[in-house]
Amino acid sequence: MSPTVAVAPDTTALQLLISLIACGQRPGKTQPCDSCRRKGTGLLNIASTGAADAVAAAICGTGKAPACRDCKVKALEIVRVYNEGAE
Template identity: 50%
Template sequence: MTTLTVVPNTTPAADDFDELAQRMALVACGVREGKTRACDEHQRKGMAILRIASTGALDALALTICGAERPCTTCTAKAAEIIRIYNEAAR
């Protein structure tokens, strides 16, 4: 008789990173009451935002969020918040 055992998920870090990327994409898109998901454009940028946030490069992150030649103050503030979120999650 064969006994089946449940194998634990071996990649929880990947799930954690995906969840963190989604949270960061929402911040980049703009957080407001009732909004639970970033727009498609910011969703696609989620992992890039996560990678840049991990370096702490505020200007590069703000440029990625804004998409302009010079990031606006709103996107710079979003970038700072995203880096704070990343650093909090890294603890």
Template identity: 55%
Template sequence: MTTVAFRNSEILGRAALIACGIRPGKTESCASCAAKAEGLLRIAGTGALDALAAAICRSRVGGSCAECTAKATAILELAGAAE
């Protein structure tokens, strides 16, 4: 059970970092992205790329931006690997 909790924590942290934006030297997400991580993984579980990108995107103008769509794709891949 401890392994499962650690793995879930690790996956949540990784999803939050992806949503926040991975950059050299950055090891943790901001508090806002960390708080959204569980919800983002729930959306990822449905396979809905557009909904996931919209949940990540901050532009909210005319749909999701390309950067957030790429982040959503990475989170979908992460969620698929977690299964």
């Protein structure tokens, strides 16, 4: 019997999408700003834990809770997208 190998999600594409969500999505926008792009790895790592409050705080820039409402909404979307990408 051969061992089963888990396939990791395409972290580059997922990180870019997470960065774009954090930056703010709108029609025609395809790339995050440089600041949000730099946060991408950290947001991806935090999203992997499922901690939406921590993701929101990282997006908001305070580094601690509570984050603003907009960042909380973005964080929930990021965790949802991460979970779909990891399936």
